[in-house]
Amino acid sequence: xxxxxxxxxxxxxxxxxxxxxxxxxxxKLTPGDPVSLMSMSPHITPADLARMRHNFGFDQPxxxxxxxxxxxxxxxxxxxxxxxxxxxxxxxxNRLPNTLQLMAVSxxxxxxxxxxxxxxxxxxxxxxxxxxxxxxxxxxxxxxVFWFGLILIVVFSVKLHLLPSAGMMSVGADSTDxxxxxxxxxxxAVVLSLSGIAGxxxxxxxxxxxxxxxxxxxxxxxxxxxxxxxxxxxxxxxAMIPVITVMALEIPGFFTGAVITETIFAWPGMxxxxxxxxxxxxxxxxxxxxxxGAGLVVIFNLIADIxxxxxxxxIKYD
Amino acid sequence: MAKSKHPDPAxxxxxxxxxxxxxxxxxxxxxxxxxxxxxLAVISAVFLILLGLVAILAPxxxxxxxxxxxxxIGRQLLPVGTTGHILGTDELGRDILSRLxxxxxxxxxxxxxxxxxxxxxxxxxxxxxxxxGGVIDNLLMRxxxxxxxxxxxxxxxxxxxxxxxxxxxxxxxxxxxxxxGVARLVRSSFLSLKQQEFSEAARxxxxxxxxxIVGHIMPNAIAPVIVAATLGVAYAILYESALSYxxxxxxxxxxxxxxxxxQAQAYLLNAPMLVLFPGLxxxxxxxxxxxxxxxxxxALDPRLxx
Numbered sequence: 057x058x059x060x061x062x063x064x065x066x067x068x069x070x071x072x073x074x075x076x077x078x079x080x081x082x083x084k085l086t087p088g089d090p091v092s093l094m095s096m097s098p099h100i101t102p103a104d105l106a107r108m109r110h111n112f113g114f115d116q117p118x119x120x121x122x123x124x125x126x127x128x129x130x131x132x133x134x135x136x137x138x139x140x141x142x143x144x145x146x147x148x149x150n151r152l153p154n155t156l157q158l159m160a161v162s163x164x165x166x167x168x169x170x171x172x173x174x175x176x177x178x179x180x181x182x183x184x185x186x187x188x189x190x191x192x193x194x195x196x197x198x199x200x201v202f203w204f205g206l207i208l209i210v211v212f213s214v215k216l217h218l219l220p221s222a223g224m225m226s227v228g229a230d231s232t233d234x235x236x237x238x239x240x241x242x243x244x245a246v247v248l249s250l251s252g253i254a255g256x257x258x259x260x261x262x263x264x265x266x267x268x269x270x271x272x273x274x275x276x277x278x279x280x281x282x283x284x285x286x287x288x289x290x291x292x293x294x295a296m297i298p299v300i301t302v303m304a305l306e307i308p309g310f311f312t313g314a315v316i317t318e319t320i321f322a323w324p325g326m327x328x329x330x331x332x333x334x335x336x337x338x339x340x341x342x343x344x345x346x347x348x349g350a351g352l353v354v355i356f357n358l359i360a361d362i363x364x365x366x367x368x369x370x371i372k373y374d
Numbered sequence: 375m376a377k378s379k380h381p382d383p384a385x386x387x388x389x390x391x392x393x394x395x396x397x398x399x400x401x402x403x404x405x406x407x408x409x410x411x412x413x414l415a416v417i418s419a420v421f422l423i424l425l426g427l428v429a430i431l432a433p434x435x436x437x438x439x440x441x442x443x444x445x446x447i448g449r450q451l452l453p454v455g456t457t458g459h460i461l462g463t464d465e466l467g468r469d470i471l472s473r474l475x476x477x478x479x480x481x482x483x484x485x486x487x488x489x490x491x492x493x494x495x496x497x498x499x500x501x502x503x504x505x506x507g508g509v510i511d512n513l514l515m516r517x518x519x520x521x522x523x524x525x526x527x528x529x530x531x532x533x534x535x536x537x538x539x540x541x542x543x544x545x546x547x548x549x550x551x552x553x554x555g556v557a558r559l560v561r562s563s564f565l566s567l568k569q570q571e572f573s574e575a576a577r578x579x580x581x582x583x584x585x586x587i588v589g590h591i592m593p594n595a596i597a598p599v600i601v602a603a604t605l606g607v608a609y610a611i612l613y614e615s616a617l618s619y620x621x622x623x624x625x626x627x628x629x630x631x632x633x634x635x636x637q638a639q640a641y642l643l644n645a646p647m648l649v650l651f652p653g654l655x656x657x658x659x660x661x662x663x664x665x666x667x668x669x670x671x672x673a674l675d676p677r678l679x680x
Contacts (some may be wrong), residue, residue, distance in 0.1 A: 057633060070516075071519060074520040075520060077522065078520060078524070082532065082533070109616060194661060194664055195657075198657055198664050199657055199660075200612055200615050200619075200635075200653060200657065200663035202616060202619045203635060203657065206639060206649045206653065207650075210642060210646040214642060214646060218408070279654075309525075312527045313527070316616060330528065331531065331620065334532055335535070335573070336620075342532060346399070346532070349524070349528050353523045357523075
């Protein structure tokens with residue numbers, strides 16, 4: 057097991073490096089560097105531009121620029137945001153907690169709904185509940201998230217005046233006012249959890265159906281255990297293994313999904329920051345967020361693999 | 375959705391060698407028989423065909439042109455059910471129904487074209503990796519892993535913003551970022567198919583590699599690709615609409631369902647209905663494609679049934 061963990065971790069390193077190469081190349085190969093945006097100004101002479109390019113290091117070969125960027129990245133120097141003029145890492149440190157908060161609440165909502173729905177669908181297979189859950193999950197994956205968000209705003213903010221449509225807290229509210237914060241997080245968290253609920257409930261259902269077919273479940277029933285004990289003590293534990301793996305694989309999806317959700321609800325997190333940075337061509341910011349996003353995918357892939365090996369002793373990896 | 379508890383009679387006939395007594399069943403007929411049983415998929419297919427016709431015949435079907443403004447005073451933001459404008463008008467007095475109909479052209483067009491791009495790239499990459507194996511397989515698959523590691527939406531947004539939002543670039547960007555699933559599917563089919571007797575026979579006949587790949591192995595690997603391609607159209611439509619919603623997709627005045635939603639957002643307070651219809655159009659189309667894909671999976675590859 058330990059060698060497996062070490063080997064998988066080592067395998068992730070070239071992947072991470074490749075990711076940094078691609079993020080860097082995308083930024084370099086797209087037309088126009090940040091300096092050329094400033095050349096719109098009549099006060100700047102070509103000599104100024106050349107000097108600025110030299111100062112930023114843009115006049116050096118691409119691979120040298122890459123290695124400089126990479127070594128700085130590893131040392132924790134993520135550069136200065138071109139748009140905001142402050143260190144990238146400070147801005148991210150400021151925004152990341154807001155996104156993590158949103159992700160955590162959405163994750164909890166997704167799990168709390170998907171698991172019970174999946175179990176009920178499987179134990180009451182072909183019942184009206186199962187059919188409605190299936191249909192609803194099709195609705196869930198087919199719904200454009202931003203439309204779902206807008207509809208929720210129209211219903212709950214515009215018509216019913218129940219919940220706020222934007223921001224993390226009311227203007228002038230005390231930042232420790234938990235109730236106010238909860239009211240603000242409900243709509244964006246529901247929107248962000250939509251795909252998790254739809255997808256995971258299906259996984260839970262099919263994984264459960266797979267498990268209840270096994271011999272040890274028949275044995276448990278044959279020795280006269282109550283159906284509840286069979287399902288929740290014997291079947292559920294094993295049915296959860298693949299579901300946990302899928303969840304780990306999809307956690308980075310909450311991070312990406314936040315781009316749209318945070319844009320709709322003006323949530324001051326990483327997603328909104330990414331969108332704003334794209335609009336202002338803030339290259340240093342973008343490279344940092346792209347690398348973090350891709351890094352999260354690699355890390356959670358690794359966690360999923362290791363979790364699978366850990367929870368399922370039938371699988372031997374060496 | 376696994377609705378039928380009874381074993382598939384069509385499959386049974388084949389398995390029991392019932393071909394002697396019953397009239398010969400072509401594979402196409404067997405597939406059609408299975409597909410027909412998935413009622414939602416059949417309804418969805420009919421809906422999508424009608425929608426496709428509306429999109430193609432847009433200038434004939436739409437009551438107005440998508441740019442035509444009703445310039446009368448108070449003819450803007452008309453409610454649903456107004457005579458002359460069944461679904462009302464937008465903030466410039468343009469007919470919503472006509473814009474939805476014209477919007478279907480871009481949304482469906484971009485959806486299908488992106489899918490075509492992604493399926494072509496995916497089939498080429500998957501076939502090369504699976505057929506040749508070794509170093510080629512390793513290189514191609516590590517590259518695939520790397521692209522997969524990037525959050526697709528992040529890359530879509532940055533590329534669309536930097537390269538420019540014409541329909542063609544949007545198609546290339548969406549297609550260029552969604553071929554990885556198809557590549558993996560095709561590769562794994564190729565890995566097993568190339569070991570089978572018919573491939574060996576083709577090699578023994580001295581056929582060139584590309585003829586073995588295209589003429590002999592690919593036709594046997596195509597079923598899961600068809601299902602993936604169908605679902606790919608749904609993803610592409612959702613991606614296009616998300617980009618357009620963020621203002622990075624196809625630009626106005628050309629209407630797409632996504633940019634109609636984006637414009638409607640400003641009138642959430644006085645005309646919430648403007649938000650309803652474009653979103654409903656995306657939702658119903660994507661839903662129909664997903665049902666169709668589900669039906670095709672049951673029909674083409676019954677082993678994949680849950």
